[in-house]
Amino acid sequence: MRLFDFSLFLKRFPIKRAKEELLQISEIKEADYEAFLSVKKAKIVNYQLEHNRFYRKKVKGSFSDWESLPIMKKEDYQIPLQERLTKGFSEKNVYLNKTSGSSGNPIRFAKDKYSHAITWAYHMERFGWYGIDFNTSLQARYYGIPLDTIENKTVQLKDFLANRHRFSILDLSEKALDEMLEVYKKKPFDYINGYTSSIVLFAKYLKEKNIVLKYVCPSLKVCIVTSEMLFEDDKNLLEKHLGVPVVNEYGCSEVGVIAFTNPEGEWEVDSKTLFMEILDENDKPLTLGKEGRIVITSLDNKAHPFIRYEIGDYGALSEKSTSKKPILKKLLGRTNDFALLPSGKKAAGMTFYVITKKIMEESGNMKEFKVIQTKIDTFEINYVSNEILKAEKIKAITETLEQFLEKGLTFHFNRKEQLDRTASGKLKQFVSMVIQ
Structure with missing residues (x-):
């Protein structure tokens, strides 16, 4: 039937x-x-x-x-x-x-x-x-x-x-x-x-x-x-x-x-x-x-x-x-997934995600992560992995992002057991909490 x-x-x-x-x-x-x-x-x-x-x-x-x-x-x-x-x-x-x-x-x-x-x-x-x-x-x-x-x-x-x-x-x-x-x-x-x-x-x-x-x-x-x-x-x-x-x-x-x-x-x-x-x-x-x-x-x-x-x-x-x-x-x-930077420049949130993703996954133990802009110059990068990110990886991500975007940005890396999802279960890979 x-x-x-x-x-x-x-x-x-x-x-x-x-x-x-x-x-x-x-x-x-x-x-x-x-x-x-x-x-x-x-x-x-x-x-x-x-x-x-x-x-x-x-x-x-x-x-x-x-x-x-x-x-x-x-x-x-x-x-x-x-x-x-x-x-x-x-x-x-x-x-x-x-x-x-x-x-x-x-x-x-x-x-x-x-x-x-x-x-x-x-x-x-x-x-x-x-x-x-x-x-x-x-x-x-x-x-x-x-x-x-x-x-x-x-x-x-x-x-x-x-x-x-x-x-x-x-x-x-x-x-x-x-x-x-x-x-x-x-x-x-x-x-x-x-x-x-x-x-x-x-x-x-x-x-x-x-x-x-x-x-x-x-x-x-x-x-x-x-x-x-x-x-x-x-x-x-x-x-x-x-x-x-x-x-x-x-x-x-x-x-x-x-x-x-x-x-x-x-x-x-x-x-x-x-x-x-x-x-x-x-x-x-x-x-x-x-x-x-x-x-x-x-x-x-x-x-x-x-x-x-x-x-x-x-x-x-x-x-x-x-x-x-x-x-x-x-x-x-x-259209609202953009980061407003200190210089006044606007950057697509996916820029952060794609660059960070490439470098983090080179370590081989990365499962998933999420980028959150908390202030105009500050970003939280929450991730789930088998091992904590090493200092050289964090340095490489920071330097690469500054090269593509601008200098003076701050990144905090937080290892999590599980990432927050929406009520429907979606993972929003980039979120800005800065009013534009």
Whole structure:
């Protein structure tokens, strides 16, 4: 029985119709695709202008051309959901969710039933590239789990319907990892899916034990990581010790999957249900290859407008991108993940993380770490490792960071048993506590 499809049907998400539309969109020729997108964009804008009072106030006038439309930011949605819903929709006839809140206050939002169905259909299509069927493939899941009893039971039911075994990512001790490995010996998992940092930590455990997971669990086909940055050396580690291809998924709860590694190794952007723009600081579109703010339009969500929505990330589209097949060349991280330095210079938080990571992992015993800016010139580097960092390593990290950034910075290194994660289990690799 196709339990997953059946569960969507019971909730009145028209998954069959959504799958049919995706197939029809796939057949549109590249030469006709830009025109198709123009029609879809105009259709959703005109619908919201006619039926959504909240969006109509934001636009302040009629729809003349695309670039005249406002860029919607997260703070625009910091009002009660009822005031943002489109006419004809209520909390009783939509799919409701909220953002994680990792980049600020969480936002409650809605998707109409069809919009949610086509998001799932797209998700299923992309996983299908790697032989994964949500109805039959067994998933090893690395996500958080709610502590609230009712929410916990709801998640367990969803896991059952979606054929998922959820591992706790709040306990990644040696004992917990030993027990995790035993589960792989007993269950015929088809794929791994979840937060990058937790799966990387498991792969480091496998490396220490000199184990390739595919030999332990021969049914394993692919590993799909999401929600956190995937670095090239971590990808190599995963592929070597999991023994399967590693796929990078990028998305957000508001709009769904934004980009997904295709079988050619490209980070393909969803152009069927979304429209992605890369904008400069003046809201002007950048040419392919240039880095800027990622802005997304949900082409099907009638219940709640996500039109020219700045999701809070920086990135760049590849020069090879086309209207039908945009390719995400680079994802630089959150727009608020920047460190303000004493000189006034702003530096991407990932600069600290990448440089520190390279040097620390040369020691061979590093499991994971987190960089926290506590003052304008002071950084805490909390890490988990088998051995304490030696003085020469600390000196090398300090000198390298000063070379890339500026002199006069202070770094405190703190060895921890376990790093703090968000309530959902994500590891935020760089955090600034400095008001900018």
